[in-house]
Amino acid sequence: MNSITTYNNSHSTKAPFRALGGALRIYLIGYMGVGKTTIGKKLAEVLDIGFIDLDKFIESKYHKTISELFSEVGEREFRLIEQKSLLEVSEIENVVISTGGGTPCFFDNIELMNRTGVTVYIHAEPEELAARLRASKTVRPIVSGKTKEELTPFITNHLSERERFYKQAQIIYKTDRLITKEHVYMTVNAIAQEIKYAVNQSFDIPDF
Numbered sequence: 001m002n003s004i005t006t007y008n009n010s011h012s013t014k015a016p017f018r019a020l021g022g023a024l025r026i027y028l029i030g031y032m033g034v035g036k037t038t039i040g041k042k043l044a045e046v047l048d049i050g051f052i053d054l055d056k057f058i059e060s061k062y063h064k065t066i067s068e069l070f071s072e073v074g075e076r077e078f079r080l081i082e083q084k085s086l087l088e089v090s091e092i093e094n095v096v097i098s099t100g101g102g103t104p105c106f107f108d109n110i111e112l113m114n115r116t117g118v119t120v121y122i123h124a125e126p127e128e129l130a131a132r133l134r135a136s137k138t139v140r141p142i143v144s145g146k147t148k149e150e151l152t153p154f155i156t157n158h159l160s161e162r163e164r165f166y167k168q169a170q171i172i173y174k175t176d177r178l179i180t181k182e183h184v185y186m187t188v189n190a191i192a193q194e195i196k197y198a199v200n201q202s203f204d205i206p207d208f
Contacts, residue, residue: 023093024049025117026195029110029169031159032101032140033132034122035178035187040098042188047195050095054103058085066100070141079106090116101142104165114170118195121169126155128176170198 026043028036037053044051055066058081062069069078082100086109089097097117104110104119113119124132130152133143146154166172171194177183 024095024199025090025093026096027113027117027119028096028098028122029104029113029119029166030101030122031124031129031155031162031166032142033129033136034101034124035132035175035184036098036122038178038184039122039188039191040096042184043191044096046188046192047096050092051098052089052092052095053098054082054085054089055098055100057089058082061085065139067139067141067144083107083109086112102162104168105162110165110168114168118171118198119169120171120173120191120195121166123166123172123174124176126152126159129155129159132178171195 024047026047028040028043030036040053041051058069059065062081064072066078069081073081079102082103083106086099086103089095090112099113104113110119130148133140133151133155134148142158143151143154171191173187173191173194175187178187
């Protein structure tokens, strides 16, 4: 069952959003394969704002896939490219931004996102993530070459390393399935309601 698990008051969005003069900027963070892009597109539709997939933004700018960039320049250089791209999109107003799985875990990226918008961590258990990644056609450099038996333990360890960054999000949403359109719809509307609660002193977001 999908559920909102946390509204993180230590990273309250209300003050910074008032400072931005009413601009709505939502960052979706979480492990690869959790559904950030699928949820992000639908969330943008519900809120009637734009949508940016950070990986696609990078691929369009550099005319290479993320896998190719990783292979050609290495992770350190890729993370610098990613940081620069995040800074660019953080200046765009009224948008949902789906980030890469590692985006919040490097440099001051999570601080930047918390400072300039609402951050939503979409959480799923390692077994569910492994199933989604096995079914995905997207090439993921970090898990490429892992066998079915290797994948879940790898995700378990990797997720535990990254969660200290993910859990700095202002909203934490736990999902165990995104199989049908109904699952996606329920997830999107629950997140939209939580965002509305987070910013309701500053923004007129319609009821859903």
